[in-house]
Amino acid sequence: xxxxxxxxxxxxxxxxxxxxxxxxxxxxxxxxxxxxxxxxxxxxxxxxxxxxxxxxxxxxxxxxxxxxxxxxxxxxxxxxxxxxxxxxxxxxxxxxxxxxxxxxxxxxxxxxxxxxxxxxxxxxxxxxxxxxxxxxxxxxxxxxxxxxxxxxxxxxxxxxxxxxxxxxxxxxxxxxxxxxxxxxxxxxxxxxxxxxxxxxxxxxxxxxxxxxxxxxxxxxxxxxxxxxxxxxxxxxxxxxxxxxxxxxxxxxxxxxxxxxxxxxxxxxxxxxxxxxxxxxxxxxxxxxxxxxxxxxxxxxxxxxxxxxxxxxxxxxxxxxxxxxxxxxxxxxxxxxxxxxxxxx
Amino acid sequence: xxxxxxxxxxxxxxxxxxxxxxxxxxxxxxxxxxxxxxxxxxxxxxxxxxxxxxxxxxxxxxxxxxxxxxxxxxxxxxxxxxxxxxxxxxxxxxxxxxxxxxxxxxxxxxxxxxxxxxxxxxxxxxxxxxxxxxxxxxxxxxxxxxxxxxxxxxxxxxxxxxxxxxxxxxxxxxxxxxxxxxxxxxxxxxxxxxxxxxxxxxxxxxxxxxxxxxxxxxxxxxxxxxxxxxxxxxxxxxxxxxxxxxxxxxxxxxxxxxxxxxxxxxxxxxxxxxxxxxxxxxxxxxxxxxxxxxxxxxxxxxxxxxxxxxxxxxxxxxxxxxxxxxxxxxxxxxxxxxxxxxxx
Numbered sequence: 245x246x247x248x249x250x251x252x253x254x255x256x257x258x259x260x261x262x263x264x265x266x267x268x269x270x271x272x273x274x275x276x277x278x279x280x281x282x283x284x285x286x287x288x289x290x291x292x293x294x295x296x297x298x299x300x301x302x303x304x305x306x307x308x309x310x311x312x313x314x315x316x317x318x319x320x321x322x323x324x325x326x327x328x329x330x331x332x333x334x335x336x337x338x339x340x341x342x343x344x345x346x347x348x349x350x351x352x353x354x355x356x357x358x359x360x361x362x363x364x365x366x367x368x369x370x371x372x373x374x375x376x377x378x379x380x381x382x383x384x385x386x387x388x389x390x391x392x393x394x395x396x397x398x399x400x401x402x403x404x405x406x407x408x409x410x411x412x413x414x415x416x417x418x419x420x421x422x423x424x425x426x427x428x429x430x431x432x433x434x435x436x437x438x439x440x441x442x443x444x445x446x447x448x449x450x451x452x453x454x455x456x457x458x459x460x461x462x463x464x465x466x467x468x469x470x471x472x473x474x475x476x477x478x479x480x481x482x483x484x485x486x487x488x489x490x491x492x493x494x495x496x497x498x499x500x501x502x503x504x505x506x507x508x509x510x511x512x513x514x515x516x517x518x519x520x521x522x523x524x525x526x527x528x529x530x531x532x533x534x535x536x537x538x539x540x541x542x543x544x545x546x547x548x549x550x551x552x553x554x555x556x557x558x559x560x561x562x563x564x565x566x567x568x569x570x571x572x573x574x575x576x577x578x579x580x581x582x583x584x585x586x587x588x
Numbered sequence: 589x590x591x592x593x594x595x596x597x598x599x600x601x602x603x604x605x606x607x608x609x610x611x612x613x614x615x616x617x618x619x620x621x622x623x624x625x626x627x628x629x630x631x632x633x634x635x636x637x638x639x640x641x642x643x644x645x646x647x648x649x650x651x652x653x654x655x656x657x658x659x660x661x662x663x664x665x666x667x668x669x670x671x672x673x674x675x676x677x678x679x680x681x682x683x684x685x686x687x688x689x690x691x692x693x694x695x696x697x698x699x700x701x702x703x704x705x706x707x708x709x710x711x712x713x714x715x716x717x718x719x720x721x722x723x724x725x726x727x728x729x730x731x732x733x734x735x736x737x738x739x740x741x742x743x744x745x746x747x748x749x750x751x752x753x754x755x756x757x758x759x760x761x762x763x764x765x766x767x768x769x770x771x772x773x774x775x776x777x778x779x780x781x782x783x784x785x786x787x788x789x790x791x792x793x794x795x796x797x798x799x800x801x802x803x804x805x806x807x808x809x810x811x812x813x814x815x816x817x818x819x820x821x822x823x824x825x826x827x828x829x830x831x832x833x834x835x836x837x838x839x840x841x842x843x844x845x846x847x848x849x850x851x852x853x854x855x856x857x858x859x860x861x862x863x864x865x866x867x868x869x870x871x872x873x874x875x876x877x878x879x880x881x882x883x884x885x886x887x888x889x890x891x892x893x894x895x896x897x898x899x900x901x902x903x904x905x906x907x908x909x910x911x912x913x914x915x916x917x918x919x920x921x922x923x924x925x926x927x928x929x930x931x932x
Contacts, residue, residue: 296688299670303836307836319676323685324684326658330832331830331832336659340666476841481827492647
């Protein structure tokens with residue numbers, strides 16, 4: 245039996261599943277990129293539909309991929325976009341006029357009842373419906389007019405990792421129109437993971453119960469997803485805020501006992517974070533920078549800012565997995581959770 | 589000097605400003621309702637514009653009013669709606685096609701630079717722009733084509749209370765088309781506040797550092813706003829989740845040390861919360877029900893569900909104010925915060 249404490253080296257030890265799936269991501273991304281014909285065809289159908297507005301619907305980790313899709317729709321497609329409030333249609337029975345609307349449902353399993361109901365309702369209301377899933381035979385995939393398979397392979401860990409980055413890349417390919425810019429994404433992911441910075445940083449949070457994760461722009465979904473990973477694997481109370489919103493109230497709860505993780509891979513989002521970093525530093529909080537060589541480095545060189553989220557979540561996944569095992573819990577078996585969540 | 593511990597009885601004691609403004613809300617709501625000509629005129633102009641989509645932009649507390657506006661737009665106007673990501677326009681310079689779009693900026697002060705920039709950009713992109721503020725002479729009010737004054741009077745406490753409920757009622761009057769249904773809102777607010785249930789419940793959280801607030805549908809903005817109030821006044825780590833999202837991961841961090849506050853004023857949102865309540869109860873968490881006679885009662889009788897958010901936040905404001913003073917801090921002077929937050 246291995247004497248290593250972190251258990252990432254093989255399946256069957258705490259965090260073994262999650263660690264294995266984290267490590268698969270460079271190959272998952274390369275494979276999705278190599279087999280891009282289905283997504284290119286979907287992009288053509290969307291372009292022919294000529295949407296005026298984009299609505300994205302998702303839950304949990306996939307909701308952070310949907311938020312990324314919202315930024316892409318606004319910035320790359322030049323379309324107003326919103327995240328669906330599924331209850332408007334499923335609980336209150338609203339039937340909005342969705343002609344000219346592109347409706348994109350994102351779900352690893354393709355099995356969430358409220359997403360199926362929302363997608364069916366969106367179609368009935370005139371939208372073009374797209375499902376982005378890791379499960380081509382799923383009810384959601386069959387429900388939608390267009391299905392995009394993120395081809396991440398079976399994900400066994402409860403905490404989603406490879407399906408998240410595959411969803412991000414699939415949305416990029418679907419909505420940005422520039423697949424060539426993503427050519428280096430697999431290598432960038434591999435370099436980022438190999439640095440292992442997330443694992444090394446876990447010791448900083450051994451006694452931490454509360455943490456704030458913050459970012460702006462394209463990196464804001466990264467902050468949201470990192471906070472969720474820390475909550476569901478290490479049971480930390482992890483809050484994510486856009487840098488702008490942090491200054492509107494929640495900054496009051498940041499002090500020397502509440503570390504802050506800021507995602508600032510160099511780009512326009514990071515520039516907009518500078519005033520936020522100044523305020524956080526003056527609070528006395530322990531500040532960890534993601535995308536910085538003196539924090540958790542991210543191999544972003546040569547990639548457009550739109551693709552940073554695909555790689556900057558990687559050291560944060562490593563951090564969440566390592567921290568959970570160091571704190572004596574098993575990230576593959578979080579309490580109270582199942583892999584497919586049924587919500588109506 | 590008074591021997592009372594809670595300090596709500598006069599300005600100058602900890603929480604005095606916040607307590608005074610909480611108590612003003614019944615009259616603020618009645619006055620806004622009585623002077624409805626400006627909002628009725630704005631609603632007519634919106635109806636003449638005949639929007640296809642609604643985009644709402646806000647920060648902090650006003651962002652929760654904007655989220656409420658999103659539900660109203662979807663359910664009452666039957667239009668797809670989204671919350672703006674201001675950085676798309678202000679950081680990345682996106683200029684989406686916003687013809688047919690109703691753009692609603694919500695801001696107590698009307699002085700936030702990124703909202704002014706977003707509103708100017710939205711107008712330039714073809715949207716009809718509306719500003720909902722408590723400051724008719726503010727730059728944002730002058731920037732927008734239509735201004736709705738929520739007439740709450742000067743708000744001196746850093747933690748917004750009366751401007752929030754006034755924003756909610758203004759959005760209801762602007763987007764729902766049924767002002768008569770709101771006739772009893774002032775009295776309902778008064779009855780809810782007089783019960784004082786929020787103050788009495790504060791002792792439950794004296795030793796609490798983490799709390800989860802949850803709801804679905806129209807009450808979800810209440811959960812978000814309650815969490816923000818607890819963060820900014822009592823420095824609690826308070827998380828808000830839609831009931832559906834809570835089951836997708838964050839439930840793992842709920843246990844007997846993490847109390848849950850669920851907003852379940854009887855209606856369709858509350859019905860959809862029942863499976864969530866079952867799961868929370870089995871976690872061993874201390875559960876407080878807002879809108880229930882054995883929790884924090886809300887005088888909702890006779891009001892449509894769309895108006896519940898205006899009154900169900902009231903006992904939660906009382907709770908936040910009382911808890912802060914009991915824990916020895918002054919909710920009128922939260923650390924690290926200023927009344928007007930400048931974000932770009």
